[in-house]
Amino acid sequence: xxxxxxxxxxxVRKAIIQSAPPPLAIRGLMGWARENLFSSWFNIAMTIxxxxxxxxxxxxxxxxxxxxxxxxxxxxxxxxxxxxxCWPFIKAKLSQFIYGFxxxxxxxxxxxxxxxGALLLAPLLIPRAPLKKLNxxxxxxFFPVISLVLLTGGNFDFHHFIIGWIIPxxxxxxxxxxxxxxxxxxxxxxxxxxxTAGIVYAIAKGFGSQGRHAAKTVILIFAFVGLALIATxxxxxxxxxxxxxxxxxLVTLVVAITGIVTSLPLGILxxxxxxxxxxxxxxxxxxxxxxxxxVPLITVLFFATYMLPLFLPGGTSIDGLLRALIGVALFSxxxxxxxxxxxxxxxxxxxxxxxxxxxxxxxxxxxxxxxxQALTLVIPGIVNNFIGLFKDTTLVLIVAIFDLLGQLRAxxxxxxxxxxxxxxxxxxxxxxxYFIFCFSMSRYSQYIERYVSAGKSH
Amino acid sequence: MxxxxxxxxxxxxxxxxxxxxxxxxxxxxxxxxERIVICGPSGSGKSTMIRCVNRLEExxxxxxxxxxxxxxxxxxxxxxVRREVGMVFQHFNLFPHLTVMENLTLAPIWVRKxxxxxxxxxxMNYLKRVKIPEQSKKYPGQLSGGQQQRVAIARALCMxxxxxxxxxxxxxxxxxxxxxxxxxxxxxAHDGMTMLxxxxxxxxxxxxxxxxxxxxxxxxxxxxxPNEFFAHPQHERTKLxxxxxxx
Numbered sequence: 070x071x072x073x074x075x076x077x078x079x080x081v082r083k084a085i086i087q088s089a090p091p092p093l094a095i096r097g098l099m100g101w102a103r104e105n106l107f108s109s110w111f112n113i114a115m116t117i118x119x120x121x122x123x124x125x126x127x128x129x130x131x132x133x134x135x136x137x138x139x140x141x142x143x144x145x146x147x148x149x150x151x152x153x154x155c156w157p158f159i160k161a162k163l164s165q166f167i168y169g170f171x172x173x174x175x176x177x178x179x180x181x182x183x184x185x186g187a188l189l190l191a192p193l194l195i196p197r198a199p200l201k202k203l204n205x206x207x208x209x210x211f212f213p214v215i216s217l218v219l220l221t222g223g224n225f226d227f228h229h230f231i232i233g234w235i236i237p238x239x240x241x242x243x244x245x246x247x248x249x250x251x252x253x254x255x256x257x258x259x260x261x262x263x264x265t266a267g268i269v270y271a272i273a274k275g276f277g278s279q280g281r282h283a284a285k286t287v288i289l290i291f292a293f294v295g296l297a298l299i300a301t302x303x304x305x306x307x308x309x310x311x312x313x314x315x316x317x318x319l320v321t322l323v324v325a326i327t328g329i330v331t332s333l334p335l336g337i338l339x340x341x342x343x344x345x346x347x348x349x350x351x352x353x354x355x356x357x358x359x360x361x362x363x364v365p366l367i368t369v370l371f372f373a374t375y376m377l378p379l380f381l382p383g384g385t386s387i388d389g390l391l392r393a394l395i396g397v398a399l400f401s402x403x404x405x406x407x408x409x410x411x412x413x414x415x416x417x418x419x420x421x422x423x424x425x426x427x428x429x430x431x432x433x434x435x436x437x438x439x440x441x442q443a444l445t446l447v448i449p450g451i452v453n454n455f456i457g458l459f460k461d462t463t464l465v466l467i468v469a470i471f472d473l474l475g476q477l478r479a480x481x482x483x484x485x486x487x488x489x490x491x492x493x494x495x496x497x498x499x500x501x502x503y504f505i506f507c508f509s510m511s512r513y514s515q516y517i518e519r520y521v522s523a524g525k526s527h
Numbered sequence: 528m529x530x531x532x533x534x535x536x537x538x539x540x541x542x543x544x545x546x547x548x549x550x551x552x553x554x555x556x557x558x559x560x561e562r563i564v565i566c567g568p569s570g571s572g573k574s575t576m577i578r579c580v581n582r583l584e585e586x587x588x589x590x591x592x593x594x595x596x597x598x599x600x601x602x603x604x605x606x607x608v609r610r611e612v613g614m615v616f617q618h619f620n621l622f623p624h625l626t627v628m629e630n631l632t633l634a635p636i637w638v639r640k641x642x643x644x645x646x647x648x649x650x651m652n653y654l655k656r657v658k659i660p661e662q663s664k665k666y667p668g669q670l671s672g673g674q675q676q677r678v679a680i681a682r683a684l685c686m687x688x689x690x691x692x693x694x695x696x697x698x699x700x701x702x703x704x705x706x707x708x709x710x711x712x713x714x715x716a717h718d719g720m721t722m723l724x725x726x727x728x729x730x731x732x733x734x735x736x737x738x739x740x741x742x743x744x745x746x747x748x749x750x751x752x753p754n755e756f757f758a759h760p761q762h763e764r765t766k767l768x769x770x771x772x773x774x
Contacts, residue, residue: 422583423620427634427686428610437633441624505749525666 129218134497145488154494162480168385169316169471175308177220179319186212187325194513196520209330214297220323222309224249227299230257232264249304262291295331313389316471318502320390324397324462324472325357331398336405339442341435343410356404360405366464369396374468393465401458408450414442445521452514456507474499531595532723534559535580535691540589542575542745549575551745557690564732565754567742569770573725576742577692580723581612594689595717610638613683619675621667627654628663628676630688631685636747646685653681657711666755670773673704677711684715691715693724729773740767 090096139155148155159166168176179306187210192198216224228251232238238253243253251252266284273283315323361369373392381387416439424434444451466475477495480486535557542550550571550572557563561701565573578584579591582598582605590596593608622630631650635641635762654660659670659675667675676696683691693712697705716722716735726732732739732753740757741749741764749756757773760766 150603312743419616419618419620421617423622425583426581426609426614426616426620426692427633427682428606428638433637437637438622442622445624520560520623525668 085505096182119215133493143394145486145491148486148490151490153509154497155488155490156494158480158486158488158491158494161486161496162476162483165480166317166473166476168319170314171319172314175310177308178310182216182219183216183322186322196251196517210293213327213330215299216299216323218305219307220310220315220319221312222305222307223301224304224307224309227251227254227298227302230254231261233257250302254302258295259290262288262295265291300498312388314386315390317476319460320465320470320472320475321459321472323390324394324465325459327394328397328401328458328462332401332405332454332458333451335398335402336409337440339402339406340409340413343406344413346518358403362407364400366400366461367467369400370468372396390467390470393468393470397458397462397465398405401461402455404454404457408447408454409443410506411450412445412447415446416443418484427519445518448514448518448521452510457512459506459510460503473502493503532559533557533592534561535592535723536592537576537588538590538592540576540579540586540591542572542579542586545670549745550579553589553747555740555747555750557721558712558722559689559721560719561737562716562720562735563724563738563740564736565723565725565740565742566729566732566768567748568728571742572745573742574694575745577694577723577725580690580692581609581614583614591651601609609646610686611689612692613686613688613690614692615676615683615696616696617699619672619679619699621675621679621682623667626664627629627659627670630667630678631682634682635685645653650681650685654678656684656714657681658707671704672700673707676700676704676708680708680711680715690721690723693722693726695725695727697726697728727772729757740766742769 105112107113133153135153137151138156139148139151139153140156142148143158143161144157145155147157153364163175164176169180171179189204189212193204193208198204205254229238233253238257242253242256266287269287270280270284274280311478338352339358342350343358345351345354368391373396374389377387420438421434422467424438429437463472463474465472466478471479477499481492481495533556537553538554540550540553541548553572553576555563555576559754565577567573568709568720570587575584579586579598580593594611596604596608598604598608616743622633628647628650631653632641632643632646635646635649651660651663654663657680659674659677662670662674662678666680670678680696695714697708700708705728710730712722712724712731713735724731724734724736724766736753738750739753740747741756741760743764749760750764751761756765757769760769
């Protein structure tokens, strides 16, 4: 076969060997099974063990969930005869699991939010979908405000902004309201905006940078916040629904999505702060992160709900759900910060030097060079946090907020549906719902990981 | 602004890493259009010296003046200098998450505030000059070392720098790729670019350098025109060094 003349030691190839297909033994189904299932004694043992495990678990599960299950009926009587799941129970309670005690006549509001959320989120998650920037602005900017107004009913009472706490504007201008917009509050808001912009302008000028640019940024921020405030302040004629009446999947999603959306940017800022060369910023970040990581979430929620009101000045009250939301967001931000920091540490010094040599500043380097790479590296960690957060939201049950699991447990106490399998059916249903959400996140993160690394190396 | 005849000036520059005295009384004047090759044994401070020129390293005493701007703690001046000084690194330091084109246009867009279209036009021109226009949509990880280094050179050139610094640009390359990078650098030299180049490629030094600077133990030992430098080294340390690298 070989034209190698070994005894002389001199060799010049005459024909180049062409690439040939691999032998049959490593191809096809048989080849795959031999390679992956039966390659060694240990492997064979594991294969048999796994098959036994599947045989042990799956058939009874299928029997309970599908074969022996009761599918029709309108009371416990229907389920008493069988040993399988009692699906009519889920059907009867489904609206409660989704909306909690949200008034039935107003459920079109969460429905709109669900639909709008899905509509805005889907194209955001598809890398190839166009108009990403507009999409992101709509989802992260408008959607929260719309959700807030629709779900609560809006028409918040804003009395004082900043100046109003010091100067009694109400006495000067009197109390005038236009569609529930209190005039004095908005005078206050405009004055504060102008004043802040002026101060920022002066400070920026003092540091020798462009004051006009800084002032413009401040005014822009005030304008956007102002729009959001007007939207929540104005009276659209919606019936107010207290957050106490919210429940079920609605609460689970509100807490989880708020936590996810706020914890990532906060975590990024904290991670950068922890690596900052400015001692004040670094110390603050370290103390913040270590504090929130050192305290269990249940303690945070308890503190926010039952202790915080004792410290706040009398009369001021913050909505219970909002308190839990802030607690969850800060808590997960601390965890997120450490995940992001892990990614930052993996970025070689050469990347910073390459960016610096081109004249890129700190924020440009961070946003264009370092963060995209760091975040890509820690996608598994980030999504791990998201999934953990999603499941942890169920802890709000502790502070009397009824999320999906809370509603489930509340439904168990209904004597009309007391059957031997109600409990199992309910938990199976809860498990399936949580699994769908968490598994989707997991699969999506793997898809994104492949997407961002596709074609970037050999 | 009138063209300053002196591109880079180092006056009595000293630098320490902790206790270690890395640069000792460095005096060097680089005129506009001049090409300086800096050589010397490892640890002699050559990289440190050129990294001081765009303030990747901070010097503790002496003056460094780049195109009339003195480097101090003033961040604005540092940014000003970095905009005008291009640098090519031993390990390329390309941004792996960006395509070749994005690597080239990043700084022109963000630092020079150019439009994307204009930046891409300029980038394409430089990619043609370094002879890899067809790679513009690829990621750095898909290119060979020599191609990556040429992208890095093009990236620095896109900022239209007045001075180019090269920190051992061919040391990390496979031998068969050294030439393509050196060719690019020679071309750049012929175009009149002011260059400070740390390298051990003595052929390159002979071909394009106006002056060769030999450093050892953090100081400049000898500086001379390449013919003289190679033919008649004066200092004992230089002779020893040359005898070891020129076989």
